[in-house]
Amino acid sequence: MKHTISNSAVESYRPSKVEVDPLKPYLWLHEEEVQADGVLKKVNTIFLTNRECPFKCVMCDLWRHTLDEPTPKGAIPAQIEFAFERLPKADVVKLYNSGNFFDGKAIPREDYKAIANLLSEYGHVIVENHPKLIGDFISEFRDMLSGTFEIAMGLESIHPVVMPKLNKQITRKNYRKASEFLVSKGIDVRAFILLNPPFLTDERENIEWCLKTVEFAFDCGASACSIIPTRDGNGIMEKLAEDGEFVPPTLEAFEEVFNRAMALKKGRVFADLWDLEKFSDCETCFEDRKDRMHQMNIKQVVLPGVECVCNL
Numbered sequence: 001m002k003h004t005i006s007n008s009a010v011e012s013y014r015p016s017k018v019e020v021d022p023l024k025p026y027l028w029l030h031e032e033e034v035q036a037d038g039v040l041k042k043v044n045t046i047f048l049t050n051r052e053c054p055f056k057c058v059m060c061d062l063w064r065h066t067l068d069e070p071t072p073k074g075a076i077p078a079q080i081e082f083a084f085e086r087l088p089k090a091d092v093v094k095l096y097n098s099g100n101f102f103d104g105k106a107i108p109r110e111d112y113k114a115i116a117n118l119l120s121e122y123g124h125v126i127v128e129n130h131p132k133l134i135g136d137f138i139s140e141f142r143d144m145l146s147g148t149f150e151i152a153m154g155l156e157s158i159h160p161v162v163m164p165k166l167n168k169q170i171t172r173k174n175y176r177k178a179s180e181f182l183v184s185k186g187i188d189v190r191a192f193i194l195l196n197p198p199f200l201t202d203e204r205e206n207i208e209w210c211l212k213t214v215e216f217a218f219d220c221g222a223s224a225c226s227i228i229p230t231r232d233g234n235g236i237m238e239k240l241a242e243d244g245e246f247v248p249p250t251l252e253a254f255e256e257v258f259n260r261a262m263a264l265k266k267g268r269v270f271a272d273l274w275d276l277e278k279f280s281d282c283e284t285c286f287e288d289r290k291d292r293m294h295q296m297n298i299k300q301v302v303l304p305g306v307e308c309v310c311n312l
Contacts, residue, residue: 005167005236007056013235018064020049022075026065028083034268034300035092035124036150036188036223042090044122046083048076050106053099055130057154057168058198061234062098070105077114084118093119094126101127101151102138109137116144123147126190130154131170131178139185150188152226153178157197158216159209165199172216179220190224191217195257196249197230198240203253210257218266227261228272229254229279251279251289258293259302270297284308 020026027047034040052066080095095115101107107115119125124147129138131153142149157163158172179189195210214225229249232238240246254271261269271293280286285308292303 005058005165007167010056010058010167010236013239014063015235017066017068020065020067022049022067022072023078023082025049025079025083028087030087030090032298033092033270034298036268038300040298041092041124042088043092043094044083044087044090045094045096046080046087048079048095048097048107050076050097050099051103053106053130054103055099055168057156058166058236058240059156059194059230059234061231064234066098071108073108073110074114076107076111077118080115080118089121091122092124092126093122096128096152099128100130100133102129102133102135102141112141113144116141116146120146124150126150126152128152128154128192130168131175134178134181138182138187142185142187148188149186150190150223151182152190152192154192155213155217156192156194157200157209158213159197159200162197162199162209166197176220179217179222183221188224189217189220189222190226191220191222193217193225193227194230195227195254196247198237198246201244201247203247203250206249207253207257207260211260214261214269215264215266218264222267224268224270225261226270226272227254227257229276231275231278249279251276251281251286254279255289255293255305258296262296262300262302268300273297282308 025046026049029045031043032040033043050071052063099106125145129151182189193213196206200206217225258271276290285306288306292306296303
């Protein structure tokens with residue numbers, strides 16, 4: 001697989017999807033996160049069930065919990081109500097949908113008003129979206145909200161070889177254009193950035209290009225960057241690993257990137273700790289190292305490292 005990978009190639013390696021209910025979100029969480037004003041606030045995160053994203057990114061496994069058909073009208077408000085009945089009060093809400101909030105086949109635009117009404121008690125709303133799905137409909141939805149608005153977009157990597165190969169169909173130019181458009185409309189931008197994307201296998205190169213991507217995102221106007229260690233598990237990533245074109249990151253590399261990105265002091269930096277144990281080789285120190293990164297997430301300061309015999 002030395003060439004750019006197509007949608008059909010990505011799909012050909014996939015395992016089966018998980019069966020989902022269009023009237024229920026597939027997951028919901030209550031968390032804490034530092035907001036743009038520097039205050040730690042309660043956050044309710046809802047992972048919505050909707051039509052699969054039309055962009056077939058090589059590294060993505062979010063399609064597992066999606067529908068094959070367009071999301072039925074009224075389903076998304078029903079899912080939000082379902083989650084809110086099971087979640088405590090919070091200041092912030094994240095509506096993550098395994099794709100793009102402003103894809104009309106994923107989140108029907110006829111439901112925007114009902115969604116906004118359900119979110120009326122939240123001071124800040126965060127959704128995720130593709131940089132190419134930008135238009136006046138975003139401002140229209142923002143104006144329905146009672147609080148502030150933020151859009152998270154996957155930048156992944158600005159490495160000149162990696163970026164086009166990920167099949168995300170974006171360039172630095174259109175990512176910057178999308179970010180600057182959102183900022184001009186008073187909308188906060190969050191960037192998703194990969195450590196060890198496929199097609200880049202040297203550890204030092206991965207660290208440096210991840211940091212370059214973080215700096216680029218902040219230069220485009222992002223107020224936050226979430227760094228995600230690239231995982232396998234979607235079929236094609238296992239094939240790329242077999243072919244020597246994907247190497248999972250080490251926990252040490254993730255810690256270094258997190259430390260250095262936060263030390264830039266250009267905005268909030270978050271480490272994605274989901275399934276973090278996959279990247280650890282030492283049971284002795286893992287929990288302490290995970291807790292350190294969690295504390296850095298909520299305090300937004302670089303903390304002393306955890307010493308362990310595995311580092312000697």
